[in-house]
Amino acid sequence: MTRIYYRPIVQGGMPRPEGALPLCGGPLWFNQIEMITRSGIKVTTAEDLPEDWSRRLCRPRPALAGLPMDRPLVMGIVNTTPDSFSDGGQHDGRDAAVAHARTLLAEGADIIDVGGESTRPGAALIDPDEEIRRTAPVIEALHQMGARISIDTRKAQVARAAYRAGASLINDVSGFTYDPDLAEVAAATALPVCVMHMRDTPGDMHLAPHYGNALLETYDELEARIQAVEAQGIPRARILADPGIGFAKTLEHNLEILNRLSLFHGLGCPLLLGVSRKRFIGTIGGAESARDRAPGSIAVALAGVSQGVQMLRVHDVGETTQALRLWQAVHTGAWSPAS
Template sequence: MSDIYLRPTGFVDAPFGFDGQVARLAGGMVWFSAVEMLSRDRPARLVPVADMPPLLKEDAALAVCWRRLTEARPALELGPRTLRFDQPQVMGIVNATPDSFSDGGRHGDAEGAAQAAFDMAAAGAALVDLGGESTRPGAETLWEDDEIARVAPVLERLRESGILMSIDTRKSAVMRAALARGARIVNDVSGLTHDGESLRTVADAGAPVVIMHNVGDPKTMQDAPRYDHVLLDVYDWLEGRIAAAVAGGIDPARIIADPGIGFGKTVRHNLELLNGLSLFHGLGVPVLLGASRKGFIGALSGEAGADARLGGSLAAVQTGLAQGVQLFRVHDVPETVQAVRVWRGLRDAALSPAH
């Protein structure tokens, strides 16, 4: 295994006229002209894409990482819906909880939560993520039957809606209950580590899964988190969890990685991860960014409350768009969809020159 990590950088608007000098990032709408070579024991260095071929011939592990960076991510065929990763997509958040950090209590009944999902889909969300347990910093673990009681009636109302739903849970029993009621994707903030049965549950169901990086549990994760090198530590943890998932029978083409902004990270850690997001394409799977209304935005904006962080949330989305992130988990769906569409319009214009 190579001890070198590749972070794409030097992004360009379009590849025209740069044959051999740029590469396409993960089959998406972003091209890069250089990579930052990172290592734990050597200084970083910047290498132009044009200089990479001989290095890839010399180092097989580096060649594998390069292939992962540049190969297209296959779409997910999920019943009547297709989730594509060749362009950015928006995942709306619906928390059927009384105590989530931003929207706790807003969707307190099943009818209200289902209506919120309808509204997000109508506003352009490609899928909606439903949660029944708060995982905010300091939150206590919820009994699985109580969590099922919160999400099951919402999913039952949405079963025939055609809305692509994911279930945000750490518990295998909740996963099974949600998948049986029409959820198609599992989003596990523990990276399939909280429940010893969750990996097998996902594998047996053949469901796609979001594996998120986390340290500890919600109650303790913000107790002075520390890393040797946050970018590389998070990358290595995700790579290990992806390998464990594949070894446990999960199709690698059905795995999505999330660096876990705000989960066991300080403000500085979050900012370093956001600046280095393009590194995570080296995992070879689509990347999800969940920075919406997170605490670091408040910390950088006069301690603005969770409901006053739209501008910072959109800034984080823009950072992800510029680095090829495929999926954005957000509270503010209409505003984020608009931002993504404008970005997409800019990319389309760059890739369709008038002369």
């Protein structure tokens, strides 16, 4: 039987027309949808939505890790690694990492994502004890400052140490496929999780990524991972979904997914988008150095927010939060001074 997917054509910036549906209970809305199959796309009205899709697309997303999901949030990146693709070595060490996180919080980050293992293409696996040594002291210091912290790890041992240090979210790029015990840690601690789509591993994901339909295959595989995590005791209300832009995907795959990103609201989870400084942005934008990709990163982030993304994972927090304030002011006609 042919599966039909329903993508909301998201609108905003004006009074909601009669009959339009709220996207995820927030200020954006839609009154048209795309009915997508592997053989084509048909545009029709939201009246044609099946009840289960309407429920998943429209219901408000509950707060997660103490953060409301009714406005775009910013996750600031702190890599405590010597070899991350963009900022490897800059914040390697507790004091440097904490100082950088403090800056990101002052610039408006809602949560800090602390990682101790690079997941760049071709990256090597590191020992869990070394990953803990890099991350736990940083998390503990940030927790004492009152910050919300995410631990970026694939390993249960690292997540346990991060939880004891004060982490409030587990962000696993493997979609909880690398370590079978990691979901058990999340269930036992009641920590929310971010489930990301990735094929293979960071060490080999870039070698020959192939999709018949990148959008729908990514959706299906991410949906399957969310269902698997649910079966391990983590309710969907505690799950962020990330389509994994740049992970086991070519430039063309990334664009195919980003162009119809609002489809992923059908998973019934808030969405996290992580595109900051990635290679495809440099290729299209003509920025060879990752550090020169902030304008392109913000352009893609705002395109994601226009499709209803609830959280942005970024390196350039100050620039992104400024762009978000302007985006929201233009779309709502209201603004307040930056705090």
